[in-house]
Amino acid sequence: MQYRTLSNGVELPMIGYGTFQIKDAAQCEQCISEALETGYRLFDTAASYENEAAIGMALRDSGLPREEWFVTTKLWVQDAGYDGTLWAFEHSLENLGLDQIDLYLIHQPFGDYYGAWRAMERLYREGAVRAIGVSNFTPERLVDLCMNQEFKPMVNQIEIHPFFQQNTALRVMEDYGVVPQAWAPLSEAQKDIFNHKTLAKIADRHGKTAAQVILRWHLQRKIPTIPKTVHRGRMAENLDVFDFELTAKEMPEGWSCSVHLRTTTAAIHLRTGNLSLAMWI
C-alpha cells in the first residue's frame, strides 16, 4: 500500500474501502471481513450510511491490532453545531464500538458547520480523533474555514473521477495543505464509464480493466480513493493497481470526454429545485 501524509503526520492509505449503500448488516460485516482479507485497511463510513455498527463489529472481530486499520466517519447535517457535533461523535463512537476515530469529517457544508468545526478541533485536541476534515467543501468555503480557525481541515473528501476532474479545487487544496480524497472515484459506475472506448483501449494495452486504469489515474495524481464494491473479485481488482504506469497521453485529461459530468449531487438537486433530495444527499 502507498500512503499520503496529512498535515499532522497521520498516514492516509491511498486506496481505502467505501461503504455507501451497504446497509444490510450481515452483508456489510461480510464485505468488511472480505475487504480486510483482500488487504484493505481504510474503511469509509458516515453516520448517514447506517452501517457504522456492522463495520465496527467486523473490524473488532477481525483480530487485527487496532493500529493496523483506519476508520473514517462523518457528521451528518442535522447534527451540525458545537453541541450537536459532540453528541453525534459520541454516538458514532458507540456505534463503531471504538474509543478513537482515525478521521472525522463534516459530511456537508450545510447548517452551523463553524460550530461543528470548533467541536471537532476540541475532539482533536483531546485525542478522541487522530485527524479532522471536511467533505464536499467548495474552494471558497474551504479557504474561509482554513483562514479563520485554529486547525485547517486535514482532508477534503470530494467527488473526483475522469468525468469530473476538479482541477481548480485540487489546486486550492494543494495551496492550503489539505489532502483530497476522492469519493465516487469510479463515477459510481455511471455514464457507462467502464465501456468508454479510449479507456478500454488503454486497459487492453496494459492487460488491466477499465476500473484499474481509472484508479491508477487517481494514484498518479496522488489522490487517495475509496472505491466501493460488494464483490470480492472486484475488491482485489481495485487494489491491484500498483504495478503499471499510465503515460501522460493515457491520462484522462487527454481523452475525448466531457469533464463536467457529475454523479447525483446536492448541487444538482439544488439547481433543479429538488430540495428534499438535496438535503439528504
Ligand SMILES: NC(=O)c1ccc[n+]([C@@H]2O[C@H](COP(=O)([O-])OP(=O)(O)OC[C@H]3O[C@@H](n4cnc5c(N)ncnc54)[C@H](OP(=O)(O)O)[C@@H]3O)[C@@H](O)[C@H]2O)c1
Ligand atoms: N462524502 C460524500 O459525500 C460521499 C458521497 C458518496 C460516496 N462517498 C464515499 O465514497 C465511496 C465510493 O463512492 P461510491 O460508492 O459512491 O462510488 P464508486 O466507488 O465510484 O463506484 C461504486 C460502483 O462501482 C461498481 N464497481 C466497483 N468496482 C468495480 C469494478 N472493479 N468493476 C466494475 N464495477 C465496479 C460498484 O458495484 P458493485 O458494488 O456491484 O461491485 C458500484 O456500483 C462510497 O462508498 C462512500 O464511502 C462519500
